[in-house]
Amino acid sequence: MARFSRRAMLKLSAVSAFAAATASSAKVETTPARTSPQAAATPAADPLPSWNDGATKQSIIKFVEKVAKEGSPDFVPVDERIATFDNDGTLWAEKPLYVQLLFALDRVKTIARYHPEWQAEEPFASLLKGNVKAALGGGEPAIMKIVMATHSGMTTEEFNLIVKDWIATARNPAKKQLFTDMVYVPMLELLAYMRSNDFKTFIVSGGGSDFMRPWTERIYGIPPDQVFGSSGKTKFEMRDGIPVLMRLPEINFIDDKGGKPVGIHQFIGRRPIAAFGNSDGDLQMLQWTTVGQSPRFGLIVHHTDAEREWAYDRHSDVGRLDKALDAAAVNKWTVVDMKNDWNKVFAFES
């Protein structure tokens, strides 16, 4: 499920950008998914080669070394080395719109032939006429209808296949790259670096668990049981002697804002010692992780690179970073200046 609260705040500016872009995303690409760049992410000498030298990179290395080095006064036992990562905007790009929403919009077109009634029913009618702006203009209820129509009514295994098929070929409408190639190389390096220091890495996303799990192991090296996010309800049924889980059109859990610590408690059952995010949706996760106890580490990816990626923060409707940016200063969280701290953003740049 999507973060409806944030997505509902989409303003016309974002919608217009998307409307222009969505035409190209509708093209069916047949290129097979490329191998993830993560294999190349752990050179022997510098574990973080895509990070420029400076205070940001040093803060990461200093933290990892002090908790992982036996005999260090800040040593943390292996089983407590839990690190949580937001996904959208922290591990992969979230512009011009959240990938899962682009998936849902694509999916409406794909299954429209089974829904003749959509020709006369909003927001589907506008969407099918190519008027995304009008379709999303209906705000949260419209987005909810689109998400429910595309994320429920099938078994969990069917949905898994639908996502796998889509993500294998779908491309970012602005950059024309596979979404799975729009993961941040410096963050892949960071994941690998932390795991090489016996951290268990988790994804804690506002996006849907079942939208991520079909590809997160291949792309990030994170197995499904260490990936969670928002979810819809499912129901166990026996169908002709075969057990299935049916996806119901009901929200189960929204893993955003205050929901992130709730989800961390529910799924991990242990407080992380490091958390990584990029928006106000991650504020409570960073507070829960870092406030009150040490050694703890919080990091915010600040999107400052309009050329290689996007530049946005306090006034963006997707991935707004406002309160969490203020909190970062107060709590001494590391703030990544994407433009200056990363010498590479995406693998396809080179």
Added chain:
Amino acid sequence: MARFSRRAMLKLSAVSAFAAATASSAKVETTPARTSPQAAATPAADPLPSWNDGATKQSIIKFVEKVAKEGSPDFVPVDERIATFDNDGTLWAEKPLYVQLLFALDRVKTIARYHPEWQAEEPFASLLKGNVKAALGGGEPAIMKIVMATHSGMTTEEFNLIVKDWIATARNPAKKQLFTDMVYVPMLELLAYMRSNDFKTFIVSGGGSDFMRPWTERIYGIPPDQVFGSSGKTKFEMRDGIPVLMRLPEINFIDDKGGKPVGIHQFIGRRPIAAFGNSDGDLQMLQWTTVGQSPRFGLIVHHTDAEREWAYDRHSDVGRLDKALDAAAVNKWTVVDMKNDWNKVFAFES
């Protein structure tokens, strides 16, 4: 949270047994928790020394060898080797009553001094007068009141400490042993054996996640993020600048019967290839795990040992094994005959 549906079915026979037993459980024991017997559970020669030779033991070894041996036609890659275990009655004893319910009843007595109103309020009034039978006679609503009164209204960290303190000294009212010593040695061996063959072992319990996680790593070697069960809702709050999760008096999820496959999907995101249970509450988990695909393994612990443990199945109110016993025959699940298949049940026997 408890499995209210099952617990509500407690009949007077079970309640009477408990009533006789609960007086002794109220004694505060100061013996420190003993080291778990699991350290001794992995000898080099026979990985399952507490299992008598025979068809049951052979079925386990045959399954593990065929999925773990490289080159085997049934070889399963490491990341798909997921095994799920029920807790109550599968890994530790559940008689005369579920341990979590005994905890809740103890807890009512401990905190009664903060609740003068309980002297006149059922089911607390009966309970405080020592009349457990009358207290639990109120069925599901009464049990729900007891669970909510004892499991909510504090932070998650406070509850964690409460459980840790209690489990360190609380003893089974019938056997007078620490609850954490009433884990089944053969099952500890099985957990270790499967992990030594690169299985990831999960607990999928009808009992509460937060009641298990404070001790499951020490006793079973299973970290909190691989332990889940039923749960109550929690809420993120900042209190004097400190982030806390408050436990609310509301059910979040009941991980029993059809809820087990739902929970497995939600928490693990991958279908297990082996599942272990002991009651009708585990039926759907075993179906979800084993039906339709191979190689899969299902196992039911059948409580047949009235001397060393307890003997019960189709007519028991705690841990009823009826439909799942029939399903085991149809689906060729392994059924452990505790009396004849295990040469040792508990470590304290020797």
